[in-house]
Amino acid sequence: MAKQLLQFCSSCSKWGLNVVCSHCGGSAKAAAPLKWSPEDQRAGIRRKINNVGTEEWLSSLPKI
Numbered sequence: 001m002a003k004q005l006l007q008f009c010s011s012c013s014k015w016g017l018n019v020v021c022s023h024c025g026g027s028a029k030a031a032a033p034l035k036w037s038p039e040d041q042r043a044g045i046r047r048k049i050n051n052v053g054t055e056e057w058l059s060s061l062p063k064i
């Protein structure tokens with residue numbers, strides 16, 4: 001599921017609104033990262049939903 005509406009096709013470099021490119025049928029990805037602000041007022045709620053700080057959350061983080 002695309003979290004951002006605007007998608008960019010990596011095959012033909014066209015813009016679109018679907019995760020499957022309508023021009024070449026290739027896979028399109030989000031055009032830009034999600035907007036984020038350090039003054040995010042919902043950050044506390046988001047951390048609570050993802051159980052930030054627990055062992056489960058820690059193990060779900062990507063590894064280098």
Ligand SMILES: [Zn+2]
Binds near residue numbers: 010023
């Ligand atoms: Zn394409």
